[in-house]
Amino acid sequence: MRILVVNPNTTQSMTQTIEAAAKAVASTSTEIVAVTSSMGPVSIEGYYDEVFAIPGLLLEIAKAEKGGAQAAVIACFDDTGLDAARALATIPVIGICEAAVATAAFIAQRFTVVTTMERSRLPLEHLVHRYGMGARAKVRAADIPVLSLEDPSSDALPRLRAQITAALHEDKAEAIVLGCAGMADLAAELSHEFGVPVIDGVSAAVKHAETLISLGLTTAKRGAYASPVEKPYLGLMEVFSPTHMAAG
Amino acid sequence: MRILVVNPNTTQSMTQTIEAAAKAVASTSTEIVAVTSSMGPVSIEGYYDEVFAIPGLLLEIAKAEKGGAQAAVIACFDDTGLDAARALATIPVIGICEAAVATAAFIAQRFTVVTTMERSRLPLEHLVHRYGMGARAKVRAADIPVLSLEDPSSDALPRLRAQITAALHEDKAEAIVLGCAGMADLAAELSHEFGVPVIDGVSAAVKHAETLISLGLTTAKRGAYASPVEKPYLGLMEVFSPTHMAAG
Amino acid sequence: MRILVVNPNTTQSMTQTIEAAAKAVASTSTEIVAVTSSMGPVSIEGYYDEVFAIPGLLLEIAKAEKGGAQAAVIACFDDTGLDAARALATIPVIGICEAAVATAAFIAQRFTVVTTMERSRLPLEHLVHRYGMGARAKVRAADIPVLSLEDPSSDALPRLRAQITAALHEDKAEAIVLGCAGMADLAAELSHEFGVPVIDGVSAAVKHAETLISLGLTTAKRGAYASPVEKPYLGLMEVFSPTHMAAG
Amino acid sequence: MRILVVNPNTTQSMTQTIEAAAKAVASTSTEIVAVTSSMGPVSIEGYYDEVFAIPGLLLEIAKAEKGGAQAAVIACFDDTGLDAARALATIPVIGICEAAVATAAFIAQRFTVVTTMERSRLPLEHLVHRYGMGARAKVRAADIPVLSLEDPSSDALPRLRAQITAALHEDKAEAIVLGCAGMADLAAELSHEFGVPVIDGVSAAVKHAETLISLGLTTAKRGAYASPVEKPYLGLMEVFSPTHMAAG
Amino acid sequence: MRILVVNPNTTQSMTQTIEAAAKAVASTSTEIVAVTSSMGPVSIEGYYDEVFAIPGLLLEIAKAEKGGAQAAVIACFDDTGLDAARALATIPVIGICEAAVATAAFIAQRFTVVTTMERSRLPLEHLVHRYGMGARAKVRAADIPVLSLEDPSSDALPRLRAQITAALHEDKAEAIVLGCAGMADLAAELSHEFGVPVIDGVSAAVKHAETLISLGLTTAKRGAYASPVEKPYLGLMEVFSPTHMAAG
Amino acid sequence: MRILVVNPNTTQSMTQTIEAAAKAVASTSTEIVAVTSSMGPVSIEGYYDEVFAIPGLLLEIAKAEKGGAQAAVIACFDDTGLDAARALATIPVIGICEAAVATAAFIAQRFTVVTTMERSRLPLEHLVHRYGMGARAKVRAADIPVLSLEDPSSDALPRLRAQITAALHEDKAEAIVLGCAGMADLAAELSHEFGVPVIDGVSAAVKHAETLISLGLTTAKRGAYASPVEKPYLGLMEVFSPTHMAAG
Known part of the structure; x- marks a missing residue:
């Protein structure tokens, strides 16, 4: 293939x-x-x-x-x-996005998508709604530029972690979806760290x-x-x- | 202005x-x-x-x-x-589209959008849903190419009229929205002909x-x-x- | 006209x-x-x-x-x-109300209606839902009698401002709708003050x-x-x- | 009591x-x-x-x-x-109406309300939706004036029966709700006749x-x-x- | 009977x-x-x-x-x-559950179900949604084992009271539904205590x-x-x- | 694996x-x-x-x-x-069911599930709704007992084909989902016959x-x-x- x-x-x-x-x-x-x-x-x-x-x-x-x-x-x-x-x-x-939320739906009833920029939050909410997950998934923005994910000196990761923490406590999320292709390398580490499934859309x-x-x-x-x-x-x-x- | x-x-x-x-x-x-x-x-x-x-x-x-x-x-x-x-x-x-459905909503509880091509029906349904009118409006396609609206020898108008008739009887539409900018010159005539409000989005x-x-x-x-x-x-x-x- | x-x-x-x-x-x-x-x-x-x-x-x-x-x-x-x-x-x-929310929908994806009395909050939620904006608009009550809006000595305005502030921060509202005809004279001033569109229904x-x-x-x-x-x-x-x- | x-x-x-x-x-x-x-x-x-x-x-x-x-x-x-x-x-x-649809919901998953005048159909649809039954109940109008229900020489009853028949076949209704207080005396007879539960709101x-x-x-x-x-x-x-x- | x-x-x-x-x-x-x-x-x-x-x-x-x-x-x-x-x-x-929410709907526009275990919260949300009350009712869990309701030495009651208080203030609940058959004996007392209708499903x-x-x-x-x-x-x-x- | x-x-x-x-x-x-x-x-x-x-x-x-x-x-x-x-x-x-509808959603905007018995239609509608596809998928029953699918002398297949035909014309389905594990061997043949994607849930x-x-x-x-x-x-x-x- x-x-x-x-x-x-x-x-x-x-x-x-x-x-x-x-x-x-x-x-x-x-x-x-x-x-x-x-x-x-x-x-x-x-x-x-x-x-x-x-x-x-x-x-x-x-x-x-x-x-x-x-x-x-x-x-x-x-x-x-x-x-x-x-x-x-x-x-x-x-x-x-479609692949990630479809996957999350197989393993959790409620989950949260954590994305980068606030201006992408509503477009993603529209997608999540269109994919039929409006009642099951919330979307949060960590307020970080996309390319900062590639910059180890940025505060992108701490901000991402803060939103995951909030998702687990405030949204009672059962799983986390990473809302940017640039986060594709973080899923395993964050899943281990937070003890919940963390889903990357690319894979x-x-x-x-x-x-x-x-x-x-x-x-x-x-x-x-x-x-x-x-x-x-x-x-x-x-x-x-x-x-x-x-x-x- | x-x-x-x-x-x-x-x-x-x-x-x-x-x-x-x-x-x-x-x-x-x-x-x-x-x-x-x-x-x-x-x-x-x-x-x-x-x-x-x-x-x-x-x-x-x-x-x-x-x-x-x-x-x-x-x-x-x-x-x-x-x-x-x-x-x-x-x-x-x-x-x-947004303007037309917002206008229709001021004068009718149920209305039908009649558009050109079948392939545009679902995209318009998404728009109508997004504009909050999913429960109030249906979308029908007359199965006519957009540019045939400019060709008096085409069967565009009879097909459009057939869908308006179906909307009034089957959908119990109270008003009609014309679903293509190329129909902007038809609203008055069709409203007169069918005896219901017909809304053009351009105006x-x-x-x-x-x-x-x-x-x-x-x-x-x-x-x-x-x-x-x-x-x-x-x-x-x-x-x-x-x-x-x-x-x- | x-x-x-x-x-x-x-x-x-x-x-x-x-x-x-x-x-x-x-x-x-x-x-x-x-x-x-x-x-x-x-x-x-x-x-x-x-x-x-x-x-x-x-x-x-x-x-x-x-x-x-x-x-x-x-x-x-x-x-x-x-x-x-x-x-x-x-x-x-x-x-x-209908006019105000239809107008807000042309300029913002998410907005908040701020009304007077708590007992009017749910009736307005029903209206907003009926007008197709249930997913886009929240309703807040400032807990002020309608006629207090005409009394400069009342605390109506500070309470209204407090709800606008909450709407911007908690609801992430992009625009504000004033939820009472008696607020019709406040839109321009509040828009200037808060730096977001503020919509009056009468106009x-x-x-x-x-x-x-x-x-x-x-x-x-x-x-x-x-x-x-x-x-x-x-x-x-x-x-x-x-x-x-x-x-x- | x-x-x-x-x-x-x-x-x-x-x-x-x-x-x-x-x-x-x-x-x-x-x-x-x-x-x-x-x-x-x-x-x-x-x-x-x-x-x-x-x-x-x-x-x-x-x-x-x-x-x-x-x-x-x-x-x-x-x-x-x-x-x-x-x-x-x-x-x-x-x-x-509220009482009838709440009752129907205890005994059927899908049901149809049959009311009198076409002009009452949409108001009843709004009620049914508000009572949480929008996905479970349809509303049909028999196109009969309310007071004709009291006139044995009118065609009210045949028209009502025709809508019940349509509800059972087209809507696959499992039960029928009579959508007018003036039909309160008909429930038992129609239930017997059609072999499905028929619910009167007054009782x-x-x-x-x-x-x-x-x-x-x-x-x-x-x-x-x-x-x-x-x-x-x-x-x-x-x-x-x-x-x-x-x-x- | x-x-x-x-x-x-x-x-x-x-x-x-x-x-x-x-x-x-x-x-x-x-x-x-x-x-x-x-x-x-x-x-x-x-x-x-x-x-x-x-x-x-x-x-x-x-x-x-x-x-x-x-x-x-x-x-x-x-x-x-x-x-x-x-x-x-x-x-x-x-x-x-069905009986309790249908009853609550006759006397309140918004209400909150308070149940026992967190793991029962989503199943009850599904039920409430299915009964047509998804937009009117919230579900809260007091995080107490079911059988602790029978143990006077447990902290079940204080935890239940805390959730009722939260429902009244945060959810603006107008009434409370007790979300466990084991709470059937508490409705009258809690209604008196909190000054709002409290509904038990068994009765x-x-x-x-x-x-x-x-x-x-x-x-x-x-x-x-x-x-x-x-x-x-x-x-x-x-x-x-x-x-x-x-x-x- | x-x-x-x-x-x-x-x-x-x-x-x-x-x-x-x-x-x-x-x-x-x-x-x-x-x-x-x-x-x-x-x-x-x-x-x-x-x-x-x-x-x-x-x-x-x-x-x-x-x-x-x-x-x-x-x-x-x-x-x-x-x-x-x-x-x-x-x-x-x-x-x-979950797997089939998630798969259909990757390749079609509207699709129809064709199942066996009428009594299974509403349970499947509930599932489809729960999986977020209520607005995209219809459910039809061919009115055939499950085990008749294994009996070549039954009329199961003609009845199934009739519902697929109806789905394509009346529902304007873009793809078909086979709504019974016992149909798992039919997907390829029916897809070839009807010229649309046909999805089997088992695979x-x-x-x-x-x-x-x-x-x-x-x-x-x-x-x-x-x-x-x-x-x-x-x-x-x-x-x-x-x-x-x-x-x-």
């Missing part, structure tokens, strides 16, 4: 964290292809950044599908461009991608995810028209 | 329909600036097209705000890029934009719509970085 | 506050007719008062419609008698009424708001029978 | 139907006091009629409470004035009233149902002020 | 508390038959215990129905085995059972509660097969 | 169908241990059967955990005893179990799934007490 894992932000070092997490859990028969988007913001913090991360992400998915990938994982916790990717691709596409998404491949399931192309209609795209966006994307 | 009305698809003729609807209801003191996006798909039909309509749309909003517009209307019924636009702009931004959004200007209200910049963080955008997306957009 | 603004409580001085707020935002072509109900409680604080404010309110709406008003605003935040008014009138009728409702008139929309008369059936009303209520109301 | 059963419309003959249903199920130790409101519409069909049925209803409840009644039943299926009655009275007050409410009396429970006076604040009521409504009502 | 009240745990002394509460409110014409299950856990604390309390409970209900009981009450607050009991029996069956359920009997209503046998299909049950469970249960 | 797959009904032949489906998708490194419960009903059709399938199921899970299984799958579509199993076991436990659950094992995740033991409290179980149930189960 070949699974594409795209980091939709353009920060190479974060892709390394993501790739390590993906490879650590992949089956021996799975080839993980981790790529960094070639265009867009260096981190995705809120609605505006998200818009400009999607074109590069979709390019990578289209390219990988043509190259034989059997599933794709979008490695940003706001599940950047997930609906458009599902309309574009015929292979299954999984977002790491969860890789396993769910393997599941869909094994089950022979691909995105339903009837309804909301029907393939894009052929039509002209003008100006700077011309290269993203369904025809261009199909041509590669 | 100066209000920007952006057609986020790149079809000039549809902008003319939109502009006419906007000007027909604007106050005498309001200047309507109707523009067509300079890049992206010629029509927005489903999740994929939507992604590539947003950059051009945001460019127009940024440009107009610098040019003195006091509010912006996004004239596509999937409320293309609304959240990103609100994060970017300081002036208020209104989507025509509704223009009036709501005037309301926000009159009340001195602008988008809350605390929370989900905080201004984008300054950061590098790479590759083809570089020109859309918050810094570039601010510089104009 | 002529718009009726009814104060459904019988306190003349509150009508003056309401009238000033209405006139401050009305278009130059709009005539605001502000009236005080001729019967019922001097303030509306909870379910019981509300009942006895409705007959006088409906009388004013019937009279104004016959006199040529094109829309009516109910200037009490519990949207007193709104459903009955919509069944009675053919002109559109707007409640100030919002006037603008929405202008919108409906401009769009040529009136209440749907098919379904829940069908006109009352002609029938005898007995005793003290005889004068309110549909026949009497129609006769004027 | 003494239980007031008020018919809030002013049609004496309907009170007789209600009284018979109430007495048929009351415990031997219960005295049923059935009264007809002295003012207001002869039948309650929609939002407008409801408003003018409430004052007379509240007068009867206040009078009965002073006269020693220990509970009150509001015998109209739109639960006319229930919230105001609970604020006014110290004895428990029960609406027949259900009487039993629930006995339950509350036996359990020594009265309406919570903390929060939404706090007693009305003493204050002047002006004009025609003066006689309904809390002070007047207390004085009797 | 004969009503079975089953204590589905196997602790005789708790049955005595339950029986006293049941008899205290039963009508003079009602015979209360209180029984202790003959098999299963001595207390029901969480999902696991619940499973093994159900067979003994169902045996008692089947036996009592054959013996002429006209209704059954399940006297454990997790409404142990309620759905299976309704499928098995033809007489109506009522759970004490509420007995009265609702009387109501259903008086109204001639039995469980709907169409749909979810259709009688069990005759079929072999193997091994230790053989004695519970529908055939064996019917044979007695 | 060793994964237990329990058939909680006592029909060996159905276990063979289940085992084949499980082994067909398991990773090469996974050992599937398929067992038939040793006690209880030969098929699970509705609430009553479910109760008596749980003890045997829990015995198998306890035994397998002691024997080194790392995860357990409950192979009945009503997710028999799932909560109790999670409280009992320390290894993760997955239900096939889905096996893959999700592998995922949880790979991620090192086990059921949260804080909150609803805390381990059972040691206590006596009396009578026929004695052997299931936590102490006995731990002792094996």
